[in-house]
Amino acid sequence: MESAEIARRFLTFFEARGHTVMPSASLIAEDPTLLLVNAGMAPFKPYFLGQRTPPSPRMTSAQKCVRTPDIDEVGKTTRHATFFQMLGNFSIGDYFKEQAIPFAWELLTGDRAGGGFGFPEEKLWVTVFEDDDEARDIWHTKVGVPLERIQRRGLADNYWHMGVPGPGGPCSEIYYDRGPEHGREGGPVADEDRYLEVWNLVFMQKQLGTVRSKVDFDIVGDLPNRNIDTGMGLERMAAILQGVDNIYETDTLWRVLERAAALTATSYGRDHRDDVSLRVVADHVRSGTMMVADGIRPGNEGRGYVLRRILRRSVRNLRLLGGQDAGLMHELTSVAIAAMGEQYPDLVRTADSIHAVIDAEEASFLATLRTGTTIFDTAVAAAKEQGAARLAGDQAFKLHDTYGFPIDLTLEMAAEQGLRVDEEGFRQLMAEQRERAKQDARDKKTGNLDVSVLDELLSRSGGAVEFLGYHTTEADARLVGLLAGGAAVPAAGEGTEVEAVLDRTPFYAEGGGQLADQGVIDLGNGAQIQVTDVQSPLAGLIVHRGRVTRGEAQAGDAALARIDVRRRQAISRSHTATHMVHAGFRRALGESAAQAGSENSPGRFRFDFTASGAVPLSVLRDVEDEVNDVLINDLDVRAFHTSIDEARAMGALALFGEKYGDQVRVVEVGDYSRELCGGTHVGSSGQLGLVKVLGESSIGAGVRRVEALVGIDAFRFLARENVLVAQLAEQLKVRKEELPERVSGIVARLRDAERELEKVRSQQVLAVAGSLAENAADLGGIAFVGHRAPDGTDAGDLRRLATDVRGRLAARPAVVMVAGVPKDRPVVVIAVNDAARERGLKAGALVGIAARTLGGGGGGKDDLAQGGGADAAAIGDALAAVERAVGAV
Known part of the structure; x- marks a missing residue:
């Protein structure tokens, strides 16, 4: 079954x-x-x-x-x-x-x-x-x-x-x-x-x-x-009814596990270590797929951290199984979507968006593995040189926290080097970080309020606060609850920071990307609360946060709630513009451009969406033109409630990962845009005036962000740009339309000049190679060159000089050390030839000695390594320390 x-x-x-x-x-x-x-x-x-x-x-x-x-x-x-x-x-x-x-x-x-x-x-x-x-x-x-x-x-x-x-x-x-x-x-x-x-x-x-x-x-x-x-x-019922030994052999998980085995040329049931990895991959790919489908994105805290850890453990275990290629997660995600799609049809519908997120996280982590391995090698070299038998817990934590290096990978690689890891120290640091993250998440959600206090406020308001803001900007209400410092109070005097709950309100609580309303609550006794933020920490509860600016607010008072109308109108313009830009990008890039977040502020909005790479400038311009063409037609903006099934049947866009009930609110801009949305909007598209897309950028693996201006803010931006263009045209003595060509020519000439300067500088640095080789010191049969290059010599030239001198000393064992200060921090490069390596000298170990003298670190291969530090005045000491180490061999 x-x-x-x-x-x-x-x-x-x-x-x-x-x-x-x-x-x-x-x-x-x-x-x-x-x-x-x-x-x-x-x-x-x-x-x-x-x-x-x-x-x-x-x-x-x-x-x-x-x-x-x-x-x-x-x-x-x-x-x-x-x-x-x-x-x-x-x-x-x-x-x-x-x-x-x-x-x-x-x-x-x-x-x-x-x-x-x-x-x-x-x-x-x-x-x-x-x-x-x-x-x-x-x-x-x-x-x-x-x-x-x-x-x-x-x-x-x-x-x-x-x-x-x-x-x-x-x-x-x-x-x-x-x-x-x-x-x-x-x-x-x-x-x-x-x-x-x-x-x-x-x-x-x-x-x-x-x-x-x-x-x-x-x-x-x-x-x-x-x-x-x-x-x-x-899953447990499936194991029994399908007559298999455990949940990993049930139909949905087995399909992922079996495909993972095929992709990595392994077999389940032959090797315990491989079986463990296959089970991790099967579970985590399915978990990650379901989490991404519900709108969770990889990140460094909260749910995003959980998802990132799950996906990275999947990639890591695929590599342990021998799967080194990118793209394995894409195929396994497809298998998970097919396996779970009968129960959850939305997985199939949003498959492109799910793939975009998981593919990007896989690519990001593969790059992390490459970087982390270099940092790990440096830590191991330092530990061995100090005679330590293990890596410190803070080093393992830094690898994990800063570079995303999994602890199980650190443990395995350390064991291969004959080292242990201070797991207890690592776990302690992890526990401290998790507790901070949990507390931050709790504080952010509840505003440091006790959940039981929130429950009590919800009960006082009759089960749910009535939101009136779609139809009115002010309303009579009753102040049913008042909090100060996170605790319920009967009254609060002038100057007190408070959280106020009304039985009904026109104030929109921040949500769906739309910023909260601001305004005032006038109370019947003459008191007033200036509202600066509105949140909904529990479903059905709307909390107004602000300060008592006049009189004494008392729970139970009659109230008149009034929002800042101009602010609301500006935010509503931004929200409607976000819907239209979303529609424009989906037309230009396809359904994989699914919204992954937004913020609608007065006169400005940002729109996040899934994408595998940067959006061409031509696409940005086309979307902007299309949206502004729609604005000219002044299409009606209409909101209505219907069933979720009916909304989908009419093509309304349910945002990726959002939660919806049986009854939903649909917002449509003519026939151009139709989305499920609980926010506030303008009455017609013409009220937006103008939309100006400022640009796009990456904000994470597989997610891009577009920022844009709306209305008078867009007009002001264009006016400032026009003045700037006029000033440049005047300065360069060309017409405005000739500016791109003139600026391009200036930049090209500047780059040519910089390349010539770089060539001359490099020749000057390398000119001393012959002299350095001829004057190499003899340290017990090993030729040693220690040289400080002129300040400003870049790291690339330092490496070229070190390898050039090493090549001139090929006839005998040689160690070449070149140091310099490219910018404001010292850099050291050490090159060791084959004959010197046979004598037991390794560039990575030697560069560690120099880098520590400079107050830093470094690493690399046995033949060539590079390090750096913070103390340029210690370069002479570093040269001497390396010379002593070579002479002691």
Whole structure:
């Protein structure tokens, strides 16, 4: 039974029993306490907590999840994986244990022809929480499971929570007995390799406060309703139903693994080390594909860091398998898209965009590997010269953090050199960095507010703040909550920085690339709050941040909220222009030019999109011309709500990685542009006035950024450019249209002159080569040349001089050292001929001695190496140090 069929049967079974089928939420979690969705119930948490009204009291879903705490174990075992799918059925205050347990048994043991999974009853075991007599009795008396196949377990095994404040409760797990060939008898408490967990039924009834560990947490009260949350791991079910030994041999993962083996000319099952790498590649390629599809981009923090690590581990393990060529990730990504496409059709639709991101990250990391290897070699040489048996933790961390060098690669290469790595020091530095990143992410999302405070504000506002900003720029409201310093306060006096929550507001909260509105909130008692920022830290909650500028703001006051209309209009022009430029680029470059971010500011916007390389200037000009032609036609801009399916049917563009509900808002500019969008826009395209594209640039692997001006800002820019062109034309005594040719000619002549100067300078440097060779010192039969070149001699000339002198000394062992100060920092080059290398002299080791004397570092090959430092005054000491080292051989 294929994975897609397992998911279909699960959802169909519960749909027939009154459950609403919910689509998988994005891996990007709405919950500010989560980096990524890591459990099937995570998108349902607001319903369990009573913060939002569920679309139905009974729901079911197949949810995408990513967990990475055990990422280092992926591949080493056949149980660990980063991406997985969780099938679940959920009850919000509807049924509880007495129905959830029989539902699970019926689906698991039901005949396959009738839509069940066909498990033999005698193969199934059950665990319950240690004091949950109710669940035990239902399993035994209502379902008929023998008491000897029902086992009790404690908090560590049979109490569920998310690891953060939120819902929790006892659970009951169902296990499948794979037989004596997989382990010893005695049920799950004896052997969880033989008895494989297939389903976890959580009886969610408690609200948890502080969570210190799996077994150490505070229960602060009962949930508003008793709920059911179940989780069935799709990959684990597939392993059982497909009759394979582990999740890596199931249909979707196996297709990627098998192709990786073929591309690297390896075979699964022959060599443990190769098997580990193949499993890493299979899991990580699938995980990376799913994360990119949900709009996550490789980066150095948060979700982007998780994705970057996953993709780079894939590339690294492909190289361990012998796959040295670029493009392997492209082919494996195609396999992952095909394998998962039946369940997630959007993967196929956005394949070009997914490829653009992953291909660029692969190319970037391959370049990183080349750079990192050079830095690693230098660190190893220094360690050996000092007689150290290991690389320091801070060196390994610098390789990882600065150069993107994976720690497992550092460990392996160090072992090849006979060195160990201070892993403990490395892990400590990594832990400190992760904690900083997590705290930064938490602070950024919540504005340093406690999540429980945000929950309380959302509850006070009636479940969701009503946004009125599409139709009005001011509105009467009520100040339902006031915070100062992150804590709820009843009042705040003049000068106090506050966060204010209204029950309804015209203020647009920053989102979808659009900057937040600014303005004022006038309160009934004469007080006023100047609003400088608006955020939505939780779905449905709008927080106005600013300062009390007059009087005393009091929670509960009547309010009049007024936005800065001119600012809103300017931002709306930018937002509409972004839609139009997006449409223009897709027409020019194809669907692979998918939006990857934007910022709509007053009079200016930036638009990020996926692309494999730089966009030609001619394309930028064509897009700009096309957009401005559309502006002249003054097309109507219309916004309306419809279903997601209807929006896609009419060709509305759903932005890559965005999350959408069943009902969506569509914004269209005539027939030119049609996108799903929650932002504010102008009434017609003519209100934009003019769009001026300033240029484009790279902002990361596979992502380009276009910046542009709109309206009066665009006109002012063109006016300034016209004055500048007129001044240049006057200075060069040519007509404006002749400027490019005249400037090109001046630049060409300047470059010719620079080349001539460089040639003369190089000849002057090399002219001393003969004299240096003739006057070489004899150090125990080794010819040694130590020379300081004139300041300003570039590094290339230093290398040419060193190799030229070495060539003149080919008849005997020779070491040539040339030092200079090309700019403001000293550089040293050492060249060693074959005869000297036979005497044990190596350029890389010698240059290390010189570079350390100069206060820096360096490295290279045995015959030629280069280093540098910070102390130019120490060049004489460096020459002497190298001379002593050569003389000591």
